[in-house]
Amino acid sequence: MTENTPGPQDPQDAYWRPQEPAKQEAAQPESAPAQPAQPVGATQDMPAHEQPHWQPEAPAEPWTARPTGQEQVLFGSAVPGQGQPGVYVPPPTTQTYPTPPPPASPPRRAGGLVAGVAVLALLVGGGAGALGGYLVADRNTASAPSSLDVPKPASQAAANAPDGTVEAVANKLLPSVVQLRTQNGEGSGFVIRQDGLVVTNNHVIEQAADGGSLKVVYQDGQIADATVIGRDPTSDLAVVQSKGVSGKAPVVLGSSENLKVGQAVVAIGSPFELSGTVTSGIVSSLHRxxxxxxxxxxxxxxxxxxxxxxxxxxxxxxxxxVNMAGQVVGINSAIYSPGSSQRQQGGSVGIGFAIPIDQARRTADEIVKTGKATQTVLGVKVQTDQNGGAKVSEVSPGGAAQAAGIAAGDVVTKLDDRRIDTSDALVAAVRSKAPGDKVTLTIGNGTRTVTATLGGAPVPTN
Structure with missing residues (x-):
C-alpha cells in the first residue's frame, strides 16, 4: 500500500402527625382528666407495664403537679383496643396507687420542699429556655437576610471582553461559524470570504458532492443553498460556496506550526445540531x-x-x-469514542483531533483556484515493521523515493527530526508537507540517511 493507503410523590396524609392542641382538647370529654405531658423525645409506644396511668384528683401536695390543661393527647396513649383514641377508659382491673408519704418532720419536710422547689425550678427553667429558644429562633428567621431581598444588580456594562478570554474568542468567531445541512446529516464550517465561501470537512458534504441538497445556516439565521467547489477525501477537506450571500465576516487564519502542547484553544461548531456551541480546552498533543x-x-x-x-x-x-488570539489553527475532524458504532455515535471523552491549518490552508487554496487538490507523495508503499518504523514494500518508478535511493525492504525510522514508528506516522508526516518540499529520511538504526524531494499527485474524488 502507498502512503495514501497504509496497511492494515408520596401523599402527605400517609404519615402520622399529632393533633393540634385546640382540636384535641375539643375532642376530649370534659370528664376525662388531662394526661400529663411527656417529655420531648419520649417514646410513644411504651410497653403496657410502663404506660403512664391517669392519677385521681388529690389535694395539692408539694410533690404533686396539677394538670395545666395544655397537654396533648397522642394517638397510642390509650390502652390498645379500648375506647376511642384520646379518651380515658379505666383498666379492667383495679390498680393500686402508692399512698402519699406521711408528712415528714420539719427538717425533713423543709429539705423535701427545697428539693421539690429545685425540681420545679428546673422544669420551669427548662421550659422557659425551650420557649425562649423557639422565640429567638423564630425572630432570627424572620429578620435573617435573604438573597431574595437583595436588589437585582445593575445591567452588566456593555464593555468588550478582555482579550485572550474564551468570551472574547467566542464573540469574534461566532458570526463566522456556520452549520451545514445535507439530506443525510449536518456538520460545521467557517467563512473564509465575505461572499459565503466556506471551508469544512469532506465527510460533512460528501453526500452532496454529486448534486445533493446542501444548505448553509449562518449565525444571523440566514439560510442559503450551496454548491461544492472541490474536495480532498485523503485530507478530509472541502470548500463550498453559498449562493446569494454577501457581507459575511471571514475568519482570521493563524498558524499551526508554532502551537505548543498545553496551549489554550477553543472549539466552535454545531454538535448534535446545537449550532453556535463553544467549548474550550488545551492542545493535548501534536503530530498525532x-x-x-x-x-x-x-x-x-x-x-x-x-x-x-x-x-x-x-x-x-x-x-x-481557535487559539486565544481568535485565529483558526485547526479544523475539527474526528474524535476517539470507545464503544461507539455505526448505529450509535459516541460523544466526547476528551480526545479530539483537528487538521492543522497550515495543511488545510494549502489544500483549500488549491481547491479555490483550480477546483482540485494535489496530494503530497513520497512514492512508496509501506507497512508497519514489527520492530518499529515504516517498512517499504514497493517503490514507485520515477517517484521521489526512487530518486533518493530508497529500496524495498528499507525501514524509515525518521523524517527530518520526527520519529516514525508506524506506517501511518510516515503517511501523516509526508502529507503535512507540500509537493516540492525537501525532507531527510533516516533508514534503519540511523546509520544511513537520504534526502528526497516530495512529489505531488492529483487527488481522485470518487
Missing amino acids: PTRAGGDNGSEATVMDAIQTDAAINPGNSGGPL
Whole structure:
C-alpha cells in the first residue's frame, strides 16, 4: 500500500402527625382528666407495664403537679383496643396507687420542699429556655437576610471582553461559524470570504458532492443553498460556496506550526445540531497520526492531527479550532469514542483531533483556484515493521523515493527530526508537507540517511 493507503410523590396524609392542641382538647370529654405531658423525645409506644396511668384528683401536695390543661393527647396513649383514641377508659382491673408519704418532720419536710422547689425550678427553667429558644429562633428567621431581598444588580456594562478570554474568542468567531445541512446529516464550517465561501470537512458534504441538497445556516439565521467547489477525501477537506450571500465576516487564519502542547484553544461548531456551541480546552498533543473514515466505501484519511481535550462531538466536524488570539489553527475532524458504532455515535471523552491549518490552508487554496487538490507523495508503499518504523514494500518508478535511493525492504525510522514508528506516522508526516518540499529520511538504526524531494499527485474524488 502507498502512503495514501497504509496497511492494515408520596401523599402527605400517609404519615402520622399529632393533633393540634385546640382540636384535641375539643375532642376530649370534659370528664376525662388531662394526661400529663411527656417529655420531648419520649417514646410513644411504651410497653403496657410502663404506660403512664391517669392519677385521681388529690389535694395539692408539694410533690404533686396539677394538670395545666395544655397537654396533648397522642394517638397510642390509650390502652390498645379500648375506647376511642384520646379518651380515658379505666383498666379492667383495679390498680393500686402508692399512698402519699406521711408528712415528714420539719427538717425533713423543709429539705423535701427545697428539693421539690429545685425540681420545679428546673422544669420551669427548662421550659422557659425551650420557649425562649423557639422565640429567638423564630425572630432570627424572620429578620435573617435573604438573597431574595437583595436588589437585582445593575445591567452588566456593555464593555468588550478582555482579550485572550474564551468570551472574547467566542464573540469574534461566532458570526463566522456556520452549520451545514445535507439530506443525510449536518456538520460545521467557517467563512473564509465575505461572499459565503466556506471551508469544512469532506465527510460533512460528501453526500452532496454529486448534486445533493446542501444548505448553509449562518449565525444571523440566514439560510442559503450551496454548491461544492472541490474536495480532498485523503485530507478530509472541502470548500463550498453559498449562493446569494454577501457581507459575511471571514475568519482570521493563524498558524499551526508554532502551537505548543498545553496551549489554550477553543472549539466552535454545531454538535448534535446545537449550532453556535463553544467549548474550550488545551492542545493535548501534536503530530498525532490519526486514521479516520474508511467505512461504507469511503476513503480512509490519515491526519497529522492536533489532539485536544476541548469537547468535540458529532456535528463539530468542519468547525474551527481557535487559539486565544481568535485565529483558526485547526479544523475539527474526528474524535476517539470507545464503544461507539455505526448505529450509535459516541460523544466526547476528551480526545479530539483537528487538521492543522497550515495543511488545510494549502489544500483549500488549491481547491479555490483550480477546483482540485494535489496530494503530497513520497512514492512508496509501506507497512508497519514489527520492530518499529515504516517498512517499504514497493517503490514507485520515477517517484521521489526512487530518486533518493530508497529500496524495498528499507525501514524509515525518521523524517527530518520526527520519529516514525508506524506506517501511518510516515503517511501523516509526508502529507503535512507540500509537493516540492525537501525532507531527510533516516533508514534503519540511523546509520544511513537520504534526502528526497516530495512529489505531488492529483487527488481522485470518487
